[in-house]
Amino acid sequence: MILVNVLHRPIRTVVSILAVAIEVVMVLIVVGLTTGLINDAARRTEGIGGDVMVQPSGASFMFSLSSAPVPIKVGDRLAEIPHVLAVTPVLFQSDLSTHGLGVIFGIDIPSWNRVSGGFVYLSGGPFQGPMDVLVDDWYAKANHVKVGSTLSLLSQTFHVSGIVEHGKGSRLFIPLATAQELSSSHDKASIFFVKCTDPGYTDDVEAAIQHLLPGWEIHNMGQFMSMMTSNNLPAVDTFINAMIGLAVSIGFLVIFLSMYTTITERTREIGILKSLGASKGYILSIILKEASLLAVIGIAAGYIGTALVRKVLIESFPTLYVESMTSGWAAKAAILALMGALIGAFYPALRAARLDPVDALAYE
Amino acid sequence: MEPIIRTEDLKKIYRIGKVDVPALRGVNLIVDEGEFLAVVGPSGCGKSTLLHILGGLTGPSSGRVLVDGNDFRAMSDADRTRFRRHKIGFVFQRFNLLPTLTARDNIALAQSIQGNGFNPRRFEQVAEMLGIAQKLNHRPYALSGGEQQRVAIARAVICEPKILLADEPTGNLDTENSQMVLSMLRTLNRSFRQTILMITHNPEAAAVADRTIRMRDGRVVSA
Numbered sequence: 142m143i144l145v146n147v148l149h150r151p152i153r154t155v156v157s158i159l160a161v162a163i164e165v166v167m168v169l170i171v172v173g174l175t176t177g178l179i180n181d182a183a184r185r186t187e188g189i190g191g192d193v194m195v196q197p198s199g200a201s202f203m204f205s206l207s208s209a210p211v212p213i214k215v216g217d218r219l220a221e222i223p224h225v226l227a228v229t230p231v232l233f234q235s236d237l238s239t240h241g242l243g244v245i246f247g248i249d250i251p252s253w254n255r256v257s258g259g260f261v262y263l264s265g266g267p268f269q270g271p272m273d274v275l276v277d278d279w280y281a282k283a284n285h286v287k288v289g290s291t292l293s294l295l296s297q298t299f300h301v302s303g304i305v306e307h308g309k310g311s312r313l314f315i316p317l318a319t320a321q322e323l324s325s326s327h328d329k330a331s332i333f334f335v336k337c338t339d340p341g342y343t344d345d346v347e348a349a350i351q352h353l354l355p356g357w358e359i360h361n362m363g364q365f366m367s368m369m370t371s372n373n374l375p376a377v378d379t380f381i382n383a384m385i386g387l388a389v390s391i392g393f394l395v396i397f398l399s400m401y402t403t404i405t406e407r408t409r410e411i412g413i414l415k416s417l418g419a420s421k422g423y424i425l426s427i428i429l430k431e432a433s434l435l436a437v438i439g440i441a442a443g444y445i446g447t448a449l450v451r452k453v454l455i456e457s458f459p460t461l462y463v464e465s466m467t468s469g470w471a472a473k474a475a476i477l478a479l480m481g482a483l484i485g486a487f488y489p490a491l492r493a494a495r496l497d498p499v500d501a502l503a504y505e
Numbered sequence: 506m507e508p509i510i511r512t513e514d515l516k517k518i519y520r521i522g523k524v525d526v527p528a529l530r531g532v533n534l535i536v537d538e539g540e541f542l543a544v545v546g547p548s549g550c551g552k553s554t555l556l557h558i559l560g561g562l563t564g565p566s567s568g569r570v571l572v573d574g575n576d577f578r579a580m581s582d583a584d585r586t587r588f589r590r591h592k593i594g595f596v597f598q599r600f601n602l603l604p605t606l607t608a609r610d611n612i613a614l615a616q617s618i619q620g621n622g623f624n625p626r627r628f629e630q631v632a633e634m635l636g637i638a639q640k641l642n643h644r645p646y647a648l649s650g651g652e653q654q655r656v657a658i659a660r661a662v663i664c665e666p667k668i669l670l671a672d673e674p675t676g677n678l679d680t681e682n683s684q685m686v687l688s689m690l691r692t693l694n695r696s697f698r699q700t701i702l703m704i705t706h707n708p709e710a711a712a713v714a715d716r717t718i719r720m721r722d723g724r725v726v727s728a
Contacts, residue, residue, distance in 0.1 A: 142610070145605045145606060409601075410604075412601075413602075413603060416560070417590070417595075417614065417660070418586055418590025418593070418618055419586075420583065420586050420587070420590075423618060497563070498557075498563070499557050
């Protein structure tokens with residue numbers, strides 16, 4: 142009877158399934174996008190190759206929220222610490238108009254190469270002049286940039302000197318001196334990446350830096366990676382929860398409306414069931430089972446929809462990293478959608494169960 | 506032997522807005538087990554209300570209702586629902602089949618609600634007796650009025666209720682189908698000693714019953 146009822150009202154069924162599917166897609170894509178952005182940033186930072194990151198007191202591990210830079214000479218003192226192989230300073234530059242929340246890295250190529258092992262150039266080569274910029278392949282693909290193209294960054298015109306393989310820090314790199322000049326931060330840097338002679342010395346080096354620069358933000362890469370979760374990022378969890386709340390509300394309201402109108406349409410049928418001796422529990426259960434069936438189909442459609450939306454997003458925005466659906470979040474989205482549908486169907490179901498059988502049988 | 510239905514000074518008052526509208530004004534009725542009783546009377550005389558109370562669809566305002574030894578006044582709504590599920594079968598003027606289900610599923614639904622599972626032997630027996638075996642896979646809209654009413658009767662008796670309550674079962678049928686439905690009710694009564702209480706406006710239909718009572722203004726005026 143439940144399946145027959147679902148099939149008997151195709152428009153209502155399709156709308157309800159669509160609402161649940163959108164709910165699931167919203168939850169999974171929002172989570173995929175936020176965790177994707179965070180994980181991508183974390184992986185790119187890890188990809189630099191430094192073992193320890195040194196930032197001034199009060200700086201955020203979110204580079205786009207970095208504080209005032211500090212003298213670059215600190216790097217010389219770090220280089221003197223035993224077991225330190227190389228130190229490279231980076232000055233962050235934000236350009237929201239062209240680069241979103243991403244950060245442009247002002248780098249010193251020789252020390253950068255010592256820490257990171259150097260860029261893999263897919264075309265072109267290192268900076269030839271102060272107004273040169275290196276872009277990674279994802280940025281180049283997304284923005285149709287080639288070697289020799291010009292980019293307007295930080296209210297200046299830059300020439301693309303090379304396209305590098307993605308995965309090391311930023312997607313855009315300019316000479317450190319240029320970054321310092323444009324931000325009036327002469328001889329200053331936002332962060333120092335420290336490479337140890339052997340990763341086994343990381344803790345020793347970290348301890349030595351803490352001794353040398355008390356109060357500074359000093360993190361080894363393991364700590365940094367563990368901090369890069371939505372829980373540690375301001376407002377990200379709130380954003381995720383708000384979006385999930387919105388998505389669940391959509392599913393809840395559509396199922397509520399759908400089941401409410403269905404119950405009104407089927408008042409007489411409910412009267413018939415009651416005349417046959419159907420209890421309140423029986424009627425409640427068939428309505429809730431019907432809502433559950435719609436939700437289950439909607440969840441399955443939502444999984445397919447999520448995979449499609451993710452594919453479209455990745456193809457349309459190559460710099461966007463959308464995490465694929467994890468089984469944990471797929472289960473959470475399913476539970477949320479199912480709960481939303483059941484709660485949405487509960488009042489209409491209760492109303493149906495409480496209908497007076499004589500009134501229901503007389504309903505036209 | 507104790508009658509299967511006994512009512513004593515049965516009253517039912519509906520409150521419509523701020524006005525009390527009496528539907529039954531003290532009905533005293535006795536129906537013996539295996540009896541086929543017709544209830545006749547003009548519209549609004551309380552026939553359907555009496556049927557609804559005897560079927561446990563609604564409770565009385567006062568008076569006593571004993572059905573198969575159960576006092577409805579002492580029973581909760583849930584108890585009456587349970588009683589109806591096992592002891593009462595309804596047949597309505599408008600057939601009241603579920604339009605989305607086939608004839609087979611409409612009949613099986615009663616067994617499903619009763620909770621004793623599908624009984625294929627009983628199902629076949631009832632379908633054969635009512636002449637609907639060839640129509641079981643049809644939905645109500647594909648059946649004639651007579652066929653729909655026979656499916657409704659099959660659904661009402663599939664769980665072997667103690668009492669069959671029929672509310673104008675021939676009211677929507679032509680003469681030929683009316684005769685067929687009445688003949689089947691008569692067969693059920695004679696062959697299986699099925700107690701039947703039938704409301705009707707039709708004197709020919711009432712003539713099929715063992716006994717006829719007449720109601721007027723919420724009272725039984727002749728028995």
